[in-house]
Amino acid sequence: MALEVYFEGVDDLVDHKNTIAKDKSKPDAKYIAAVGSLCDALTTIKTALKEFTAEFEEHIVQKRCRAGVCHGLIACAVRSQTDPNLAAAVAICPTNAIEDQRGEFTVNDGLCIRCNACREVAPGAMEVRDRFPAREAVAAAAAGG
Numbered sequence: 574m575a576l577e578v579y580f581e582g583v584d585d586l587v588d589h590k591n592t593i594a595k596d597k598s599k600p601d602a603k604y605i606a607a608v609g610s611l612c613d614a615l616t617t618i619k620t621a622l623k624e625f626t627a628e629f630e631e632h633i634v635q636k637r638c639r640a641g642v643c644h645g646l647i648a649c650a651v652r653s654q655t656d657p658n659l660a661a662a663v664a665i666c667p668t669n670a671i672e673d674q675r676g677e678f679t680v681n682d683g684l685c686i687r688c689n690a691c692r693e694v695a696p697g698a699m700e701v702r703d704r705f706p707a708r709e710a711v712a713a714a715a716a717g718g
């Protein structure tokens with residue numbers, strides 16, 4: 574299980590936090606409050622890891638965001654070259670990432686900031702894809718797909 578190392582890491586941090594909290598040589602109120610905040614943050618992280626284990630593993634291992642919102646894992650692409658709203662998508666793109674390559678529009682991934690403006694004005698012309706499709710193919714092959 575890939576996330577076990579993260580659980581262990583959080584446990585180590587909580588243990589370290591408990592050791593710090595017991596340190597009588599650090600009675601400063603701000604210090605104690607900071608330790609308390611650290612504890613809250615660690616608990617939140619650990620709870621999230623436990624409640625959403627499959628989603629975290631999918632992001633970390635497969636480099637895939639099923640919801641299509643994690644910018645590092647998605648890429649914007651032209652879905653339809655003939656969609657009537659494609660010109661609007663090109664016009665609204667703030668970084669000119671949608672480029673005309675001899676009559677075929679493509680998205681320059683290096684320029685795209687994943688602002689989603691193109692999909693809002695032209696949902697039929699633009700789409701979000703996995704940024705690492707090879708990993709998806711490998712995962713599907715491993716699963717017998």
Ligand code: SF4
Pocket residue numbers: 649665666667668669670671680684685686687688689690691692
């Ligand atoms: S997501 Fe934003 S930056 Fe990327 S192609 Fe669409 S409009 Fe341009």
